Amino acid sequence: MPNAVAMDKREIAKLIAEGHRRIEPSISHAFRIVSDHEHERDEPVKLLEVNPDTLAAGVVPVVFGAFPPDFPYASVVVEVTEGEFEKIREGSLQLPDGWRLDEVLYEPAA
């Protein structure tokens, strides 16, 4: 049931992003990252977070195991500075092969 998996992952991505922002309000944006294998159960939930307080070190994916029942999927978080985020958007800084930015999970109110 690919759609059910996709919906679960979307909700979990939001839950993770909200949790991170509660603890660290300096996170300015959060996006979901998806891949061509997103419908597969083994594919982790993936997030990109923009945080001016993080060290500028490029794209460093940090992976966490599943933590059922609330977090039934593994997850990956990529945290970048605002400058690095601009480079990702311009294409001069790459996400891992096959990964792409998807929906906005958090952004400041306009």
Added chain:
Amino acid sequence: MKSWSAAFARQAQSDLDAYELLAASALPASHRLHYLQMWLEKLCKAYQLKESPQMELTHQVVSKILPKLIEENWTRVGSKHRPDMKAVRNLCREIDLLHPQIDNGGKRPDNVEYPWAGDAAIETPALWRFGVAQRLTTPAGRLLVKVAASLTRNPVLFPDSD
């Protein structure tokens, strides 16, 4: 071990054991801080995505990754006390600076392994008063060590169940 992640996690456990022995000893602070830095570096490396070796960090791993581990642990496991993440990030930066190859562009030659040229004399790690040793006793420091030790010994967030 089945994976690099599992091997780094296992070595982090051993480094934590050594850190605790040294912390309980009368030896100079540089020795326990050396093991603290090695322990946390290996713990953080265990959580790096190994499918992308070109994206692996070799330096400043603690600054980049440990705050994320603490954040994720709080999000998933929860705790009564919300960590002060700015203080945690500052402390992580100080822990990275304990490594002799990380010196903030020459401004911070103090490190836990080798003597260095100070302002007026050659300084020695065993005799140096490391500010980070005191900062580990602050709320942010105690939380950092507690969460890192928990994630090392009871790796509930660990990506590889080897």
